[in-house]
Amino acid sequence: MSQVNAIGLNSAESEDIVKSLNILLSSYQIQYMNARGFHWNIKGRNFFELHLKFEEIYNLLLLKVDEIAERILTLDGAPLHAFSDYLTISEIKEAKGISDGVTAVENLLGGYSTLIKMQRHILAKAGDAHDEGTASLMGDYITEQEKLVWMLKAYLD
Numbered sequence: 001m002s003q004v005n006a007i008g009l010n011s012a013e014s015e016d017i018v019k020s021l022n023i024l025l026s027s028y029q030i031q032y033m034n035a036r037g038f039h040w041n042i043k044g045r046n047f048f049e050l051h052l053k054f055e056e057i058y059n060l061l062l063l064k065v066d067e068i069a070e071r072i073l074t075l076d077g078a079p080l081h082a083f084s085d086y087l088t089i090s091e092i093k094e095a096k097g098i099s100d101g102v103t104a105v106e107n108l109l110g111g112y113s114t115l116i117k118m119q120r121h122i123l124a125k126a127g128d129a130h131d132e133g134t135a136s137l138m139g140d141y142i143t144e145q146e147k148l149v150w151m152l153k154a155y156l157d
Contacts, residue, residue, distance in 0.1 A: 009131055013131070017125055026085060026087075028064055029083070031115065043099045044100065047101075050101045074133065105155055109152040
């Protein structure tokens with residue numbers, strides 16, 4: 001007989017989801033720091049609009065970092081909390097020394113594409129595990145970020 005956690009989910013399946021969520025958390029942390037760096041360092045003709053947009057983006061990312069960490073805890077896991085761990089397992093790489101708007105937007109676009117792919121994978125795992133809480137969270141993130149990807153792409157066209 002399989003063991004279940006406090007919220008009634010299979011413990012082994014939840015543990016697998018927690019591993020994926022920690023990789024997602026790490027990737028979000030790097031995407032967050034990239035957006036924060038773009039906000040601080042942006043220069044050029046579109047400074048005012050991009051400075052504000054990057055602030056909006058990093059604030060959205062920061063909220064999700066907290067939600068993902070809390071979901072990990074809900075599943076009886078432990079969220080990673082050291083940047084050395086984030087740098088090791090993140091599927092998004094650090095962006096350093098970028099002050100050009102187009103390059104910054106391209107970088108964010110690539111990061112969001114990565115996050116969406118990861119979230120779809122977690123959504124599928126959560127569905128198989130009957131983990132509606134994680135599935136709902138991933139579905140909400142995907143919906144929001146698909147629109148943001150469209151907007152970032154439109155900015156670059």
